[in-house]
Amino acid sequence: MPTQSPSDRLRALHAGPGPVLLGAAWDVGTGRLAAHLGYPGIDTSSAGLAFSTGRPDAAGLLTRDEIVGAFGAIARAVDVPVNADLENGFGDDPDTVAETMRQAAAAGLAGGSIEDATGRADRSLYALPLAVARVRAAVRAAVGGLMITARCDAFMHGHHDLNEVIVRLRAYQDAGADCLMAPGLPDRDAVRAVVAELHRPVALVVGLGTWRPNMAELAEIGVRRVSVGSGTVRTAFTAYIDAAREALESGTFTRVAAATPFAELNGLFRELNSR
Numbered sequence: 365m366p367t368q369s370p371s372d373r374l375r376a377l378h379a380g381p382g383p384v385l386l387g388a389a390w391d392v393g394t395g396r397l398a399a400h401l402g403y404p405g406i407d408t409s410s411a412g413l414a415f416s417t418g419r420p421d422a423a424g425l426l427t428r429d430e431i432v433g434a435f436g437a438i439a440r441a442v443d444v445p446v447n448a449d450l451e452n453g454f455g456d457d458p459d460t461v462a463e464t465m466r467q468a469a470a471a472g473l474a475g476g477s478i479e480d481a482t483g484r485a486d487r488s489l490y491a492l493p494l495a496v497a498r499v500r501a502a503v504r505a506a507v508g509g510l511m512i513t514a515r516c517d518a519f520m521h522g523h524h525d526l527n528e529v530i531v532r533l534r535a536y537q538d539a540g541a542d543c544l545m546a547p548g549l550p551d552r553d554a555v556r557a558v559v560a561e562l563h564r565p566v567a568l569v570v571g572l573g574t575w576r577p578n579m580a581e582l583a584e585i586g587v588r589r590v591s592v593g594s595g596t597v598r599t600a601f602t603a604y605i606d607a608a609r610e611a612l613e614s615g616t617f618t619r620v621a622a623a624t625p626f627a628e629l630n631g632l633f634r635e636l637n638s639r
Contacts, residue, residue, distance in 0.1 A: 371511050387406045392441045399442040405447065409594050413426060413435075432471050440472050446472075451479060452483060459501065475510060475511035477512075477545065513542065542564065544562055568589070
């Protein structure tokens with residue numbers, strides 16, 4: 365029997381009996397840890413990559429080569445499919461988006477997201493016709509390989525019009541997107557309304573707002589994919605800041621002392637590199 369491609373494996377995860385929870389990663393180390401812990405797939409975090417290089421997220425400061433290179437390295441280091449946060453495709457033009465998807469597929473990634481946020485203050489979202497053309501270009505470039513997730517970032521940029529979100533996601537669905545996402549939806553009713561209006565898998569990032577659903581609730585609503593986005597990188601950086609501040613300001617080291625022992629963590633990575 366032919367071996368499934370990473371994209372086929374990622375698609376299969378969306379067809380299971382309940383929503384799939386993807387592990388979060390931003391470099392090879394976190395990718396290997398997520399796979400080792402048992403996550404069936406990985407969702408990358410552009411925020412994680414940005415923060416780890418000392419830059420803010422969503423500021424257009426990460427290049428396509430950096431993101432595809434870093435996330436492709438994760439894909440090559442693990443045996444589970446990796447879905448990549450490819451931001452807005454690194455350009456306005458649909459041809460640029462298509463080239464981004466081709467490079468992502470060549471790097472071994474199983475899926476990639478394309479968002480409708482422009483990254484500009486004067487107009488935060490692309491006009492719908494251009495946004496649709498960009499999704500269509502991504503889908504055509506994927507040629508049935510790379511799984512394309514189309515994102516409507518309206519709620520992330522102050523456009524709190526659920527009807528607009530649904531109109532946009534329907535259009536992206538019609539353009540051929542495999543999966544739909546609207547980060548920042550405020551509550552259960554909003555997510556339920558989006559799921560009810562679409563017939564492709566809906567992905568949800570947990571932890572962006574005040575709503576804290578569990579997997580059972582998301583299964584009941586009909587969400588097909590769940591990730592935590594920047595949640596784990598924020599957790600990691602919070603632990604670093606707290607430990608560093610304690611040492612600097614109090615002269616005590618309780619947080620450092622409570623960390624996983626060096627020998628244990630080093631042994632885990634030694635084991636992962638011996639396989």
